[in-house]
Amino acid sequence: MSDTRLSVFKTYKLFVGGKFPRSESGRVYEVTDSKGRWLANAPQSSRKDARDAVVAARKAFGGWSGATAYNRGQVLYRVAEMLQGRREQFVREVGEAEGLSKSKAAVIVDAAIDRWVWYAGWTDKIAQIVGGANPVAGPYFNLSSPEPTGVVAVLAPQDSSFLGLVSVLAPVIATGNTAVVVTSESAPLPALSLGEVLATSDVPGGVVNLLSGRTAEIAAPLAAHQDVNAIDLAGADGVLAKELEIAAADNLKRVRRPQAVDWAAEPGTERLTAFLETKTVWHPAGAGGSAGSAY
Amino acid sequence: MTTMPTKFEYAPAPESRAVVDIAPSYGLFIDGEFTEAADGRVFKTVSPSSEEVLSEIAQAGEADVDRAVRAARKAFASWSALPGAERAKYLFRIARIIQERSRELAVLETLDNGKPIRETRDADLPLVAAHFFYYAGWADKLGHAGYGPDPRPLGVAGQVIPWNFPLLMLAWKIAPALATGNTVVLKPAETTPLSALFFADVCRQAGLPKGVVNILTGYGDAGAALVAHPDVNKVAFTGSTAVGKAIARSIAGTDKKVTLELGGKGANIVFDDAPVDQAVEGIVNGIFFNQGQVCCAGSRLLLQESVADEVLDALKRRLSTLRVGDPMDKNTDVGAINSAEQLARITALADSGEAEGAERWSPACELPSSGYWFAPTLFTGVTQAHRIAREEIFGPVLSVLTFRTPAEAVEKANNSQYGLSAGIWTEKGSRILSVANQLRAGVVWANTFNKFDPTSPFGGYKESGFGREGGRHGLEAYLDV
Numbered sequence: 001m002s003d004t005r006l007s008v009f010k011t012y013k014l015f016v017g018g019k020f021p022r023s024e025s026g027r028v029y030e031v032t033d034s035k036g037r038w039l040a041n042a043p044q045s046s047r048k049d050a051r052d053a054v055v056a057a058r059k060a061f062g063g064w065s066g067a068t069a070y071n072r073g074q075v076l077y078r079v080a081e082m083l084q085g086r087r088e089q090f091v092r093e094v095g096e097a098e099g100l101s102k103s104k105a106a107v108i109v110d111a112a113i114d115r116w117v118w119y120a121g122w123t124d125k126i127a128q129i130v131g132g133a134n135p136v137a138g139p140y141f142n143l144s145s146p147e148p149t150g151v152v153a154v155l156a157p158q159d160s161s162f163l164g165l166v167s168v169l170a171p172v173i174a175t176g177n178t179a180v181v182v183t184s185e186s187a188p189l190p191a192l193s194l195g196e197v198l199a200t201s202d203v204p205g206g207v208v209n210l211l212s213g214r215t216a217e218i219a220a221p222l223a224a225h226q227d228v229n230a231i232d233l234a235g236a237d238g239v240l241a242k243e244l245e246i247a248a249a250d251n252l253k254r255v256r257r258p259q260a261v262d263w264a265a266e267p268g269t270e271r272l273t274a275f276l277e278t279k280t281v282w283h284p285a286g287a288g289g290s291a292g293s294a295y
Numbered sequence: 296m297t298t299m300p301t302k303f304e305y306a307p308a309p310e311s312r313a314v315v316d317i318a319p320s321y322g323l324f325i326d327g328e329f330t331e332a333a334d335g336r337v338f339k340t341v342s343p344s345s346e347e348v349l350s351e352i353a354q355a356g357e358a359d360v361d362r363a364v365r366a367a368r369k370a371f372a373s374w375s376a377l378p379g380a381e382r383a384k385y386l387f388r389i390a391r392i393i394q395e396r397s398r399e400l401a402v403l404e405t406l407d408n409g410k411p412i413r414e415t416r417d418a419d420l421p422l423v424a425a426h427f428f429y430y431a432g433w434a435d436k437l438g439h440a441g442y443g444p445d446p447r448p449l450g451v452a453g454q455v456i457p458w459n460f461p462l463l464m465l466a467w468k469i470a471p472a473l474a475t476g477n478t479v480v481l482k483p484a485e486t487t488p489l490s491a492l493f494f495a496d497v498c499r500q501a502g503l504p505k506g507v508v509n510i511l512t513g514y515g516d517a518g519a520a521l522v523a524h525p526d527v528n529k530v531a532f533t534g535s536t537a538v539g540k541a542i543a544r545s546i547a548g549t550d551k552k553v554t555l556e557l558g559g560k561g562a563n564i565v566f567d568d569a570p571v572d573q574a575v576e577g578i579v580n581g582i583f584f585n586q587g588q589v590c591c592a593g594s595r596l597l598l599q600e601s602v603a604d605e606v607l608d609a610l611k612r613r614l615s616t617l618r619v620g621d622p623m624d625k626n627t628d629v630g631a632i633n634s635a636e637q638l639a640r641i642t643a644l645a646d647s648g649e650a651e652g653a654e655r656w657s658p659a660c661e662l663p664s665s666g667y668w669f670a671p672t673l674f675t676g677v678t679q680a681h682r683i684a685r686e687e688i689f690g691p692v693l694s695v696l697t698f699r700t701p702a703e704a705v706e707k708a709n710n711s712q713y714g715l716s717a718g719i720w721t722e723k724g725s726r727i728l729s730v731a732n733q734l735r736a737g738v739v740w741a742n743t744f745n746k747f748d749p750t751s752p753f754g755g756y757k758e759s760g761f762g763r764e765g766g767r768h769g770l771e772a773y774l775d776v
Contacts, residue, residue, distance in 0.1 A: 136748035242548030249543035283741040
């Protein structure tokens with residue numbers, strides 16, 4: 001009897017504010033594998049979904065950026081643990097999404113799991129690498145520390161639906177930013193499934209928000225949004241990237257332009273530092289407690 | 296009611312102008328030579344404190360921008376190939392020559408800018424020399440800076456600077472650019488071109504190879520042409536947020552790297568346990584240093600309610616002793632506003648403060664009859680919605696607000712499109728660190744204000760721009776990383 005049993009399809013949903021809503025627009029679009037066979041209907045997010053996701057990301061920013069770096073590291077490591085347990089599922093989804101054999105898809109999923117581990121280890125080290133004491137010429141304590149930029153819009157790579165996605169998302173949240181991610185337009189399913197992993201990995205709701213749909217349609221309101229602090233244009237082509245960079249100038253978002261990346265290579269710290277601000281604090285250190293002044 | 300102290304009478308103590316020799320006219324500095332603008336246009340630079348014409352200056356146009364960028368490109372090949380230790384020695388030479396000529400340059404800057412000689416002599420010039428000295432030392436140590444074993448320069452840097460700290464902003468731009476092996480085309484502001492042209496002469500004395508530094512005097516159109524030039528690899532701008540946004544738009548879709556150091560509306564927060572006299576000095580320094588024409592000025596004063604009256608009384612007493620007048624007088628605290636345009640902007644915003652219902656106060660002070668002047672001013676009864684609490688005034692105008700709890704102070708301080716600077720006054724260490732942590736600002740001064748140092752990164756959050764100048768961080772903007 002078992003070979004006549006119908007399998008249960010999954011309804012793929014967005015991941016916003018820790019919940020799994022459909023698009024408020026009620027729209028879906030067909031997602032196929034590399035040979036054009038139907039895989040699922042994915043939510044086609046609207047401008048309103050994008051704005052809702054920004055609200056969720058902003059709400060989560062205080063708690064996530066205020067968490068200890070050690071805590072964020074453990075949460076990111078927990079993501080790797082959960083992914084490891086779902087490895088077979090992601091190998092299948094990535095294989096279907098990217099037209100890869102099982103063994104090639106497994107290499108990609110393993111690399112993505114390891115990438116979470118790599119960034120989990122960075123959370124409590126990056127401040128020591130990029131911050132530090134400055135030897136000013138006067139009796140002052142002076143310390144520079146990195147702080148997260150805020151809400152970061154991330155256009156995930158189009159060509160690498162899972163390893164590419166993880167490679168752009170993990171560094172953003174490792175440093176305490178919160179993210180609104182636009183998934184690969186043609187291959188959104190591994191990203192949407194990642195939402196299910198994040199939801200069970202102690203990642204607070206709203207820290208990561210995943211939107212599937214038409215990249216250009218969702219990216220435009222994010223690039224123009226006054227409460228988004230930065231945008232990673234990895235998933236935009238040249239024409240779209242320029243349009244979005246112009247829109248992003250309206251509130252001086254930090255912009256990371258698209259560039260060719262080998263997702264399999266060790267990432268370095270560049271994506272960690274792209275969305276950090278440097279804060280420098282001064283305090284008088286002389287005269288045993290009397291506060292100084294220039295006058 | 297506070298009794299206002301009378302000012303001590305001092306005899307005038309003017310610094311001598313004889314130390315500086317200003318020529319009747321200056322050209323653009325391109326490829327190691329002074330040259331007229333291609334279309335022969337000129338403009339006049341005046342002394343803001345007297346409206347006296349100081350000199351006639353070549354006005355760069357698009358053709359001159361192109362010529363300067365080509366000169367910088369040509370010089371880039373050999374300059375970037377020079378061993379770092381040799382580049383370092385040029386920069387050390389420049390630092391030393393600036394020290395030697397610091398009195399001359401201080402007088403020049405005061406004449407052209409209108410700021411007090413006490414500030415150019417004691418703040419601007421020492422910091423200029425220190426900045427070159429600091430970055431000189433980096434030139435042969437870039438592999439140790441945390442940007443990879445052999446970080447490369449970007450190429451030609453197009454740099455546009457403002458009029459509030461003309462020579463210091465030049466130093467912030469040129470020193471790290473040259474140390475990292477880039478060449479430079481720099482446009483100073485149209486109201487303060489002279490010190491950059493004198494710097495060209497410092498480069499000549501230092502024997503700097505021609506084309507490594509090019510100075511284009513002129514207006515915003517020349518700056519825009521420089522930023523947009525296709526052979527510029529790096530754009531560095533300090534100035535208004537509006538122009539910064541225009542620059543960000545104009546370089547969209549290119550490979551140009553950019554740093555923007557823009558406006559601010561810094562909150563200076565005074566808690567009830569702050570040492571009042573010291574806080575008052577810090578407040579005065581925060582908003583009246585350089586006539587308040589400082590992007591990181593503490594232009595919003597947030598007073599804890601329980602001490603608001605006490606601090607305000609002490610502040611008003613202190614303001615009554617400020618000496619406003621001849622910038623060349625060594626006793627002067629507050630000099631001239633840089634230009635008629637800036638004076639008009641300050642006046643309009645201050646008028647809006649009154650129109651919107653805030654209460655205006657200035658000490659009795661007699662302003663000179665010629666030149667551009669604005670009396671130190673403070674507004675009480677300011678709400679967060681008032682324009683004088685939201686917009687950068689860039690003048691000697693302080694907006695005073697109050698708060699009850701640290702959380703309210705933080706919320707009000709962060710309620711701004713800007714995020715450049717902030718101040719905290721309290722004797723409680725844990726409160727300093729907690730509040731400093733929560734402030735969204737690039738520089739936080741605790742129990743001090745307006746301190747600068749070449750080793751200390753400077754730059755903003757939010758719409759105050761991005762990138763850092765100064766320190767190890769300042770190298771990144773000029774390296775291919």
